[in-house]
Every structure is written in C-alpha cells, then in structure tokens.
Amino acid sequence: RWRADGRALRKLPVHVGLVVTEEEPSYADMASLVVWCMAVGISYVSVYDHNGIFKRNNSRLMDEILKQQQELIGLDCSKYTVEFANQDKTGQVLNCQSTLKVLSPEDGKADIVKAAQNFCQLVAQQQRTHTDLDVNVLNNLLSSTNGFPDPDLVLKFGPVDSTLGFLPWHIRLTEIISLPSHINISYEEFFSALHHYAACEQRWGK
Amino acid sequence: MSWIREGELTIIERFCANIIKAGPMPKHVAFIMDGNRRYAQKCHVERQQGHSQGFDKLAQTLRWCLNLGIQEVTVYAFSIENFKRSKEEVDGLMDLARQKFSRLLEEQENLKKHGVCIRVLGDLPLLPLDVQELIAQAVLATRNYNKCFLNVCFAYTSRHEISNAVREMAWGVEQGLLKPSDVSESLLDKCLYTNNSPDPDLLIRTSGEVRLSDFLLWQTSHSCLVFQSVLWPEYSFWNLCEAILRFQMNYGALQKARDSYMEERRRQQMERDQDYVTRKLQQEGCASHGDSRRQRNLLQKCTAMREERIQGFLQALEHKRADFFERLCTVSA
Numbered sequence: 001r002w003r004a005d006g007r008a009l010r011k012l013p014v015h016v017g018l019v020v021t022e023e024e025p026s027y028a029d030m031a032s033l034v035v036w037c038m039a040v041g042i043s044y045v046s047v048y049d050h051n052g053i054f055k056r057n058n059s060r061l062m063d064e065i066l067k068q069q070q071e072l073i074g075l076d077c078s079k080y081t082v083e084f085a086n087q088d089k090t091g092q093v094l095n096c097q098s099t100l101k102v103l104s105p106e107d108g109k110a111d112i113v114k115a116a117q118n119f120c121q122l123v124a125q126q127q128r129t130h131t132d133l134d135v136n137v138l139n140n141l142l143s144s145t146n147g148f149p150d151p152d153l154v155l156k157f158g159p160v161d162s163t164l165g166f167l168p169w170h171i172r173l174t175e176i177i178s179l180p181s182h183i184n185i186s187y188e189e190f191f192s193a194l195h196h197y198a199a200c201e202q203r204w205g206k
Numbered sequence: 207m208s209w210i211r212e213g214e215l216t217i218i219e220r221f222c223a224n225i226i227k228a229g230p231m232p233k234h235v236a237f238i239m240d241g242n243r244r245y246a247q248k249c250h251v252e253r254q255q256g257h258s259q260g261f262d263k264l265a266q267t268l269r270w271c272l273n274l275g276i277q278e279v280t281v282y283a284f285s286i287e288n289f290k291r292s293k294e295e296v297d298g299l300m301d302l303a304r305q306k307f308s309r310l311l312e313e314q315e316n317l318k319k320h321g322v323c324i325r326v327l328g329d330l331p332l333l334p335l336d337v338q339e340l341i342a343q344a345v346l347a348t349r350n351y352n353k354c355f356l357n358v359c360f361a362y363t364s365r366h367e368i369s370n371a372v373r374e375m376a377w378g379v380e381q382g383l384l385k386p387s388d389v390s391e392s393l394l395d396k397c398l399y400t401n402n403s404p405d406p407d408l409l410i411r412t413s414g415e416v417r418l419s420d421f422l423l424w425q426t427s428h429s430c431l432v433f434q435s436v437l438w439p440e441y442s443f444w445n446l447c448e449a450i451l452r453f454q455m456n457y458g459a460l461q462k463a464r465d466s467y468m469e470e471r472r473r474q475q476m477e478r479d480q481d482y483v484t485r486k487l488q489q490e491g492c493a494s495h496g497d498s499r500r501q502r503n504l505l506q507k508c509t510a511m512r513e514e515r516i517q518g519f520l521q522a523l524e525h526k527r528a529d530f531f532e533r534l535c536t537v538s539a
Contacts (some may be wrong), residue, residue, distance in 0.1 A: 001298075031456045037268060049462055050467070051466075062508070085258065097494075100369050105467060105470070108427065109391050109394075109424065109427065110391065110474075112368065112372075112388060112394070112424075113389060113391050113394060115372075116372040116375060116376075116389050116394065117389045119372065119376055119385055120376050120379045120386040120389050121386040122386075123376045123379045123380055124379050124385070124386050124387075127381065128376075129373075129376075130373050130376035130379075130380050131373070132378040133372055133373045133376055134369055134373075135365045135366060135369045137369075138365075138369045138372055139365075158462065159456075159459070160456055160459045160463070161430050161431050161432060161452060161456050162427075162428055162429060162430060162431055162460055162463070163426075163427060163431070164427070164428060164463050165405070165427045165428065165463075165467060166424075168423040168424050168427045169365065169368065169423060171417065171418060171423065172363075172364060172365060172416070172418060172419065172420040172423055173418075173420070174341075174417055175416055175417050176417060176418075176431070176433075177416060197503075199271060200415075200416070202517055204287065204290070205287025205288050205290055205291075205419070206287075206288075206290045206291055
C-alpha cells in the first residue's frame, strides 16, 4: 500500500535527505523513516546529523533498518531491497532499487576542499590550468554523493532552523521542509510532508 | 537617499525594537527578496512595477536594519539563472539597475554621511558593459566607508562563487604563490566574493518558497534560516522583527553547533600538520624524529611559512579584483 501512496502524489522526490538537528538521535525512528522512504518509492535516501553520530554508529543503524524492514514490510519482503552505499552489509532480498547513504559534516565543505586540493595538485603538476575549472568540473570532482542526484527534498527534524552543514553544494535547489521531531514520528506526519513537497512550484529562475 | 529610506521608526516600532535589542542581534542579515512578480499579478500591474516596488521595499528594509543596529545586509538581486527569463524582463531589470546605480552615484554626499559601503558580488562580466561601469563606480566610490555594508548579489550563484574561489586558489598555485596543501576551508572562505564579510547570522526568504536557490550556500551552512510567506513588496517591520525573534530562539543552539564545527576543523588541521611534520622529520632521517621540541619547531616554521604564502596570495588576489574595477572606471572616464 506504500507504493500506492507514493504513486498518488503529484511528484515524488528522487533523493530525500533526512537531517536531524536534535542532540539525541533515535535509531529506531530514523530506521522507520528510511524504510518508509523506500517503501513509498524514493530511490535515494541520505541520513545526516551534524555530530556525525549516525555515521560513527553506522552498523547499529543498519541493523535497526533491517529489523524495521522485516517488521513493517514483513510479508511483502520479497519486493524490497535496501542497498547500502559504501557499507559492508548488503541488505537482503531483491527488487526495490533504493540506496542509502549516511552522511556527516565531512561530506559537506570538507569534501569541496578535498576536491579543490586534488585539482590544485593537478595544476601544480601542470596537468591542468586554473581556467579548466568551472561549475561542472568542480561538481564532478566531489565524491561525497557519488552516484546520487542532488536532493530534491530535505526533511529537517528538530527545533534548529538551519541545515547545520548538510551538503551545502548539493542543496542549491532543495526544498527544505521542517518537522518538529523525528522521535516517535508517525507515518502520517512523514507522508504529509511528502504531500507538502508535491505542492511546491519550482520556477528554476525563469 | 534613494537606496536607504530616510526616516525614523514610529513610537510603537521603536518600543518593539528596544525589546528585541535586549536579546542577541544578528550583525549580518541576508535576504532573498522573492515575490515581486506574484505581487504584480496580485495588484494587476506590470512585472516591471513589481520589481520597482521591490526596490523601494529594499530601501525601506535597509532603513529598518540600520535603525535596529544591523550593520551588514546582503541581498539576492539577480541570479545567473534569471538570464533565462524573457528578453523583455531581463532588459527591464538591467534598466532598473542602470537607473538605481546612476541615482546612487548622484547621492554620494549621503552615502558619505551614512558611511555606506556598497559591494556588488557576482560574475560581473556577464552583465552589459555600461552596467558593469556604473557598478564599478559605485563600488570604488564607497569602498572606504565602514559604518554599514550593503552587498548586492548581481549575476550571482553560489556554485559559481565557490567554483570561482577554487579557480583563484588554482591560479595561486599556478603563479607559484601557493602550495596545493595550503588549500583549506578557511582559505576558500577568503577567496569567496564575500571574503570581507562575516557569515550571515540570519537568512530570510520571502514569498513562501522554502529553498535556497543557489544563494550563499557555503556561507549559510550554520545560519538561522527563516522562510516567510509574505511577498517581498509587502514586507513589514513586523515581519523583520518576527525573523529576528526566530534568530534569537536559535541563537544558543547555533552558536554551539558553530563552535563545535570550528573546533573539529581546527583539530583536523592540527592533525594534518602534525602528520606532515612527523613524516618530514622521518624523511630527513632524523634519529630524534620523536623529539617533541624538534617537532614543535618544525611545526611552527611550516605554519609561519604557510601563513606568509597565504598573505602574499591574498594580496595578489585583492589587487586583481581592485584592478578589475579600476579598469572599468577608466574605460568610462
């Protein structure tokens, strides 16, 4: 029924960033959110907190996600796969085509700086000149979100009105929808945020 | 003065201002002035009128900011993406710019009196040459004023700005002024168009849209973001106060997040430097590479040399930029 919910929306984001601004993240609730995203048909999901807690405790989050997947999708298990980008664990089952990334501040500005250093190294070795670098070249040098498109939507949880360093380069056109908390979040609250997103009108500068 | 409305706050406004000023105040506020065209539609007037009213609202908002003691304001006036609009609209906006910058140059006495420093940030060569010349004159005329600062983003996108900053660092390496290992977050900060300003404390976007649209992405990573549904030409003093209150509610959490981010950044830089020093001493075959005094001395020396290179590079960059404006002024002279 989740897939039907997803199809009922006027538009569904391709990549959703789940950004937690609360100090104490909840693995169970984040896992639910990830599983709902995938069930509804969102292809790319990223999880972020500015202290890097989820990243450091990656495997705990993965375990929780697999558990939730079983519970929530249970009988329908065969239809959904979770592929964990850059993780050691591979989710079970076939089909779904959703990918997850767990990010932290080092994937933001620090990644841009790394790309800049690499480019400057090439310049020092006279393999490039400074005029070779434009927006597209720099974009292709970034590695924190390899294979992921830019986020269409950020769901921001918690009282802080800031992205707290989440992928500054990539969020240039991202819709930012705030929810009060990820703790004990319900599917209805999650879905209503997706609904809100579907109503946003993008003019692309025109 | 056309760019900053004359006038003081009303009694009620002053009363509220005093209450707000009892709490922390933003020193630098950024505005995405969105909603001019929807306002025009709503009032059944031409789009051009909407933009013109938008400018008037900017002048009024700057006055409110000054009254509240907010000394620096950055606005998103024209995005590189906006070139995609109809020729008619783009020409209209360029005409508005010509009109407003010319007016500004006629009011030099007032600018001097209020000490307003005007900066225009963006990929200026994309603009018509005469507009570039007017901008150059305005920027050079006010560059030494320092009572308040108005940064106008024109022909700007954040990704272009960041790419430009990286290109400048690469230029520095090409010129032999920098080593690739000198590239860091703080150096990139200093190569952005906004390098003379602190990061905005507060970013306000009007008209109900909840995205950043390629504006100050790097600089606002830890800023308070306030999205308000009012259309820009209808912005009021109360809307501004509301945004500042949101800033005050976020103040503690944002300070904490910013501090811990800077601390982590400093720690990582220190780690990189220590590693470099350790490796260097090992390479030189120093039997005493574990000697902490040797390590400290080499660390100090490397840091000092890097600082020197960076200062030299930043001076060259400053020179290049001043040169660009000066050359535009001599063209029109």
